[in-house]
Amino acid sequence: MESILDEQLNRLQRDCIDYYLVHAVDLKAINRLLKKDLIKFLNKARSEGKIKHVGFSYHGPKEEFELLVDGYDWDVVMVQYNYFDENVQASVDGIEYAASKGMGVFIMEPLKGGIRAGKMPSDAEEIFINANPGKSNARWAMEWVLNNRTVTCVLSGMNSIGQLDENLDVASKITPMSMSFEDLETVERVKRVMRNSLKINCSTCGYCMPCPRGVNIPECMKIYNEKYLFGHKGFLNPALFDYYQYVGGIMGNSGNAGKCNGCGKCLRKCPQKLDIISELNKVKKEFELPGMKIILAFIQKIGFPLYRQMVKLLNR
C-alpha cells in the first residue's frame, strides 16, 4: 500500500493527496485489509502528511455500513445515492448516520445511468415534462441529491460540455432543502410510476436481510428490475455488469442470487409478501450464466492482474 501511494503521489506530482479513499469495501473486504495493516498504513500516511483526509467508498449491504463507519476515524465516505434507490447500499439512513459522525458525504451515481432522457419509462418522463418542460431528467435528479442537507459533494460522470454546463448550473443554484414542495412531490410521483413498472415488486427496504447464506436480496432484485425498467439489452448490458460487480464478487461483495439455498428465513420478513426464493431464481436465470464461477475466477485472478500489467507497460 505504501509503495502504491508513493507511486500515485509521484504520478500526480504532488506531496499530498487531499482525499484518499479505500475503494469499494464491505465487511469482508475491510477485514482482509485489516489483516494487511490498513490502519497502520493510513495512520502513517496521515502523520507523514501524504494524505490529508481518509475515506472509503461503499457498495455493500446497508446493515454493514454503520459498522464500517464506526470502525475507524474516517473523514469522508463515498456512496451511491439517487432518488430511485435511496434504500439500497449505504441508504439514506446510512448517509445520515455518517453525516451525524461529522463525516463528509460524497455521492456517486446521482443519475443512476438510467435516469437520463430516453431511458426512463415514458409515463414517468411525462410527469417531469408536464411539471416543467424546460427541465431535463438529469437536472431533476441532480437537484434532488443536492437538496439533501447531509450531502457534501456530488460526483457525476459527464461526456459532453452541455452536461458539464448543466451540472455546474444546478450546483451553483441548488442549496440544501431549497427544492419546493411541488418539485419534491413531482419526484415522488415519478418514483411511484417507476416503482409500478417493476418486474419484481421489491421496495429494496432490506427487511429480509441479513440472509444466512449472504445473498444480497435487495441488490439482486434492484439490478434485475433496472434491466427491464431502463431497457438494458444485449449480451454485455450494464445490468449484467452491475450484477457481476456488486453481487457477483468482482468488488469483493459476493451476494448473488445463486447462493440462495431456499431455507425460507427471509420470507416472513418481507412486507411485500414476495416469494423471494422464486424471484431470486428468476434473477439467477437472468444473470448467472453457465460457468459464472469460472468467469469470475478468470476476471479476478487473470483479467485484473493482466489489465494492471498492461497499464504499467503502457505508462512506461
Ligand code: SF4
Ligand atoms: S431463502 Fe434464500 S435468500 Fe432467503 S434467507 Fe434463505 S438462503 Fe437467504
Ligand code: SF4
Ligand atoms: S424482498 Fe421484500 S423485504 Fe426484501 S428488500 Fe424486497 S421488499 Fe424488502
